[in-house]
Amino acid sequence: MYSGIPFVEQSDSTISQTPQREQEPVKNNAQPKPKSEGPGRLIQEMTQLASFLEQLRVQSHLIHFNYESSNFIGIHKFLKKQYELHQDQFDKVGELIRSMDYLLPMCMKGLLAAYKKFNHCESYDAKQMLITYYKNLEDFAMMAKKVRKLAEKEDAPDIDNYMAQLIEDSFKSSWYIKATLRE
Numbered sequence: 001m002y003s004g005i006p007f008v009e010q011s012d013s014t015i016s017q018t019p020q021r022e023q024e025p026v027k028n029n030a031q032p033k034p035k036s037e038g039p040g041r042l043i044q045e046m047t048q049l050a051s052f053l054e055q056l057r058v059q060s061h062l063i064h065f066n067y068e069s070s071n072f073i074g075i076h077k078f079l080k081k082q083y084e085l086h087q088d089q090f091d092k093v094g095e096l097i098r099s100m101d102y103l104l105p106m107c108m109k110g111l112l113a114a115y116k117k118f119n120h121c122e123s124y125d126a127k128q129m130l131i132t133y134y135k136n137l138e139d140f141a142m143m144a145k146k147v148r149k150l151a152e153k154e155d156a157p158d159i160d161n162y163m164a165q166l167i168e169d170s171f172k173s174s175w176y177i178k179a180t181l182r183e
Helices: 040-066 072-099 108-114 126-153 157-181
Strands: none
Touching: 040 072, 040 108, 040 126, 040 157, 072 157, 126 157
């Protein structure tokens, strides 16, 4: 007897039949409960934050490759640290969402659909790329402030504390860029 279930001999035809599970189709929309139920609104905002982080990671990485100016080396190194930081931040936000038994979107299509207000670079001009990026960092910090308030309301101190860290990191990076751009 294994795990409390008695062993029953079965015919070969019974053994060859494996249970079939119907796969649920993948949905690209977020799966949180409605805003009125539990932490649904918090999770929805955190999913948007994760989407924003992924877009920041890609943007900082592409600027890292395409930036050309007299301060190239410093900006190149700074942006490498930024896209690595955004990857770590994305991972942590995703883990916080999963720790509350919610799922993130299944693929990039669903993730990008979660936050559509992202400002994209429209020029290869070095200054314009950095301006777009630092404005996105500041918008991200403001979104993290909103999530922090929701986390406090839901009594989620781990999320509240991490949002404070994201806010600090984003405004600090924005300040570095603005200080670099000043003449």
